[in-house]
Amino acid sequence: MDYTELLKDLRFDLNLTQQDVADYLNIKRSTYKDYELQNRILPLKHLIALCNYFDISIDYLFNLTKRKKYNLSKKDINKKLFTERFKEFRKENKVTQEKLANFLQTSHSFISNCDNGKTVLTTAYLYAICKKYKISADYLLGRIDEPKYLK
Numbered sequence: 001m002d003y004t005e006l007l008k009d010l011r012f013d014l015n016l017t018q019q020d021v022a023d024y025l026n027i028k029r030s031t032y033k034d035y036e037l038q039n040r041i042l043p044l045k046h047l048i049a050l051c052n053y054f055d056i057s058i059d060y061l062f063n064l065t066k067r068k069k070y071n072l073s074k075k076d077i078n079k080k081l082f083t084e085r086f087k088e089f090r091k092e093n094k095v096t097q098e099k100l101a102n103f104l105q106t107s108h109s110f111i112s113n114c115d116n117g118k119t120v121l122t123t124a125y126l127y128a129i130c131k132k133y134k135i136s137a138d139y140l141l142g143r144i145d146e147p148k149y150l151k
Contacts, residue, residue, distance in 0.1 A: 078142025
């Protein structure tokens with residue numbers, strides 16, 4: 001994931017300090033600094049909060065599209081829709097739980113928990129799936145209905 005420069009640019013465009021953004025996220029400035037430098041991966045809740053704050057799509061922040069935002073996007077994850085779309089994505093791409101677990105270097109049970117609505121992907125796993133399969137992160141998380149796949 002390479003959102004380092006984009007996060008800085010978005011912050012500079014609004015004349016914000018790292019402390020301003022950290023205050024918005026209710027975290028320490030040093031934690032936000034680590035996000036900007038990618039010394040830490042943004043947790044999904046902070047990723048979504050930042051996208052909402054800067055009024056951009058996750059796909060844009062992930063550099064999967066040049067389109068900054070989508071019309072009618074929802075502000076949060078729709079966990080029920082995520083579960084449906086995650087299973088649908090696997091079926092359309094003929095990706096078994098085992099194959100996806102191996103690709104992500106995680107456990108089969110984690111993928112099963114995503115299928116069963118017990119958990120949502122981490123930011124790193126979401127990015128890896130979206131990058132490889134060219135599926136929209138915003139779509140997968142239920143924030144938009146279109147586009148589904150990115151070019």
